[in-house]
Amino acid sequence: MATLHHAPFCPNSRFIRLALTEMGMEPVLVEERTWERRRDFLVVNPAGTTPVLVEQTGLAVPGAGVIAEYLDETRGLGLNGRRLLPDTTTARVEVRRLLDWFLVKFNGEVTEYLVTEKIDKRFMPSSEGGGPPDMNAIRAARTNVRYHLKYIGYLIGHRRWLAGDHLTYADLAAAAHLSCVDYLGDVPWDEDEMAKDWYARVKSRPSFRPLLADRAPGMPPAAHYADLDF
Amino acid sequence: MATLHHAPFCPNSRFIRLALTEMGMEPVLVEERTWERRRDFLVVNPAGTTPVLVEQTGLAVPGAGVIAEYLDETRGLGLNGRRLLPDTTTARVEVRRLLDWFLVKFNGEVTEYLVTEKIDKRFMPSSEGGGPPDMNAIRAARTNVRYHLKYIGYLIGHRRWLAGDHLTYADLAAAAHLSCVDYLGDVPWDEDEMAKDWYARVKSRPSFRPLLADRAPGMPPAAHYADLDF
Incomplete structure (x- = not known):
């Protein structure tokens, strides 16, 4: 195993x-x-x-x-x-482009700020950077997430899943990042219905259940976090 | 084409x-x-x-x-x-691990700071973040590069090329990043002879020549930048 x-x-x-x-x-x-x-x-x-x-x-x-x-x-x-990385060259380029978008770009502009400031710094010793959150970093992440949500909505306006007709790594990476931000209540879902509908579809998959059961000690999730009809 | x-x-x-x-x-x-x-x-x-x-x-x-x-x-x-990404599974994992190391980690800890602060900010309008360099960012990059150089030296102490017996994407990515830092005179080559020898080998390849001919307007390279016996 x-x-x-x-x-x-x-x-x-x-x-x-x-x-x-x-x-x-x-x-x-x-x-x-x-x-x-x-x-x-x-x-x-x-x-x-x-x-x-x-x-x-x-x-x-x-x-x-x-x-x-x-x-x-x-x-x-x-x-x-x-298969989560499709067979054809063009489709593979698109999945990898979006994978890089979420694993690196979205992470650097949104998730890393929020998870570090709101969760990790509560558990880190002060010698490792622990302490109260930096509100400037949180504000920057909250601004940036809106543009990413809009981009997801734009893609889903043209395709069934983020990279095309089928579920791929791109959907799982995007939803994984959004799930962390959503736990913290920082996704403005009402700003993009298309993005919200797509996330509801990914969130309803059985593979998502364990993520929805995770809890940060002393820090409950946003009320709708585990709700499949949020 | x-x-x-x-x-x-x-x-x-x-x-x-x-x-x-x-x-x-x-x-x-x-x-x-x-x-x-x-x-x-x-x-x-x-x-x-x-x-x-x-x-x-x-x-x-x-x-x-x-x-x-x-x-x-x-x-x-x-x-x-x-082939720059080898055939076997284990070797592919190692090349990709190091590729990610240089394209993302080294970039975020060293190259992006130095190129942004020392080169790009001279050409950007102030509305886009142009202006004088942030010396704190430059100092952080100069501290971080020493640890990366040591890691390259450690790897080359055990292998002919960074990821194993053959030249791969890992060598090209690492050398590409170091070449930008070296242009700016910020690689402390005297701190690691193994890393320096490896870089001299990559730098001597014909594929490297066009990079050594690049110049930033109004900003000449460090004296040894294009010297193959630096």
């Missing part, structure tokens, strides 16, 4: 949890507090970041984008019509 | 220029000043970032990581022993 080193509110870990469940894999979950820089964890990923998938063979695959490529190469062809 | 939208000191563009030359491709180069948000450029890449490869067919492939995967899928098998 494979092991996934993750953090419950690390959006890139959430993306891989979704992808693994969609592929029928049930890894052992090991929670990492990356700021502790646990020695055995740094051996499997010198970058010290989550997620890291460790196969039963011992092969460590670090980073959400690397894991996504690895899973497609090792399990993708067995999924028939449910 | 393909077109590459790039910027001369965008490290991720430099990586793709190296990869294309190593593969025997000579694209038309179109320089982008991304802060101008040129309308036709945003059509090929809504993220507004370089590099973007546009094939003669019109297919636009945006982002260094996405282009690297695309080139391997469309041209990799024709390269025989010179």
Whole structure:
């Protein structure tokens, strides 16, 4: 059985949890507090970041984008019509473009600010940057999320799923990031009905259930977080 | 013939220029000043970032990581022993891990600070963030680069090239980033002989020559920048 080193509110870990469940894999979950820089964890990923998938063979695959490529190469062809990185060149470019959009761009402009400031800094020692949230960072993230939501709405106005006719890694990555922001009550859903409808579709998938059950200690989710008809 | 939208000191563009030359491709180069948000450029890449490869067919492939995967899928098998993303699963994981390390982590901790503060801000209008450099950002980058240089030295102490026995995307991405930092005189080469020797090997490749000829207007490179025996 494979092991996934993750953090419950690390959006890139959430993306891989979704992808693994969609592929029928049930890894052992090991929670990492990356700021502790646990020695055995740094051996499997010198970058010290989550997620890291460790196969039963011992092969460590670090980073959400690397894991996504690895899973497609090792399990993708067995999924028939449910492959999350499609077969054709043009479709693969589009899925990877959007994957990079959410794993790197959305993360840097929205999720990382919010999760760090609102959740992680409550648990980090002050020597590692813990303490009260930086309201400027939170305000920047709340401004940025509106433009991303609009872009999702724009794409869904032209396509059934984010990258085309089928569910792909792009939908799972986008929904994973939005789920962290939504837990914190910072997605202005009323600003884009198209984006909201698409998120409701992804959120209703069985693979999403474990994410909706996650709780940050002492910090309940927004009231509609786990509601499928929000 | 393909077109590459790039910027001369965008490290991720430099990586793709190296990869294309190593593969025997000579694209038309179109320089982008991304802060101008040129309308036709945003059509090929809504993220507004370089590099973007546009094939003669019109297919636009945006982002260094996405282009690297695309080139391997469309041209990799024709390269025989010179494939830049190796064949085996384990080796592919290692190349992608290091690719992500340099394109995202090194970029965020070193190159982006230095290129933005020292080069781009001289050309940006003040409404887009132009102006004098932020010395705190420069100091942070100069501290961070030392740890990355040490990591390169550590890897090269165990392997001929960064990801193993052969030159791969990992070497080209790392060297592309270091070349931008080196132009600005901010690589402390005397701190790691192993890393310096490896860089001299990559820098001596014919594919590197065009990068060594690039100049930022009004800003000459560090004295040893184009010197192969630095």
